Amino acid sequence: MIHFDNITPYNQYTESCTRFEGEVKMKIGMFTMGYMRLPLERAFKDAARFGYDGIEIWGGRPHAYPFDLKVGRIQEIKELSSKYNLPIIGYTPETNMYPYNMMIGSEAMRRESLDYIKLSMDMAKEMGAGFTLISAAHAGYETTRQEYWPRLIKNLKELAGHAESIGLDLVLEPLTQYESNVVVTCNDLITALNEVGSERLVGMCDICPPFCNHEPIMTYFEKLGSRLRHLHIIDSDGHSDTHMMPGDGSIPLR
16 A cells, blocks of 8 residues: 655655555655654655655654644644645654653553553544554563563553554554564564454564564565555665665665
8 A cells, every 4th residue: 555755864665555356556655754853844745746645654743743643733734634635644653762662661651651652543543544653662681571572462452452442553563673672573573463363453564674684574575464564665784773765775675
């Protein structure tokens, strides 16, 4: 269905796929995170000017922080979408950095993070987005897999339940090993999806993590099949979580 990109030095493509009678249909579009130091309308303007098919909204300030959306800013997002005739395909709240990380801290911290993601999902639904995209951030160096994995599944089951109740897809993104120690490979992603068992919880592939992991990118297509909902197509140096413009890194994109 959709593939997004932006034109700034943080150029990033995102892509959502929908299967029609055995074929995979993709469209190209823009992820607004690279415009964080510019007005959000600039992203819409550029996306329309370059012929992109849609927008993936980054959920940080000053653009589309969910608490700001809740008190009225969401109307501005809808107006921009209508003005530039660009559907909002997805909404991606910030879940990897301070202050929200569902994988660390006390029960109160976990609850606050889940409530934040649920609000983000509600805002995504209201703005007409097809999905909310999240990731499992770092669980801490001293936390074992036996400790953090049950917490992950508990979190995802609750969030998937909310996704089911509001009719919205929840997309789980693997990260590089430089960003997280929880869901970093295709197998991690598949295990999480299988253990949660919700049709509303699906996967995606930002091609930086598999490249850094020396993991074939096509593994995601082969193993996930119809559960591959979305792509971020960027470039990478292969040894950091840096996202680069296609052609500036080491991924053989041609």
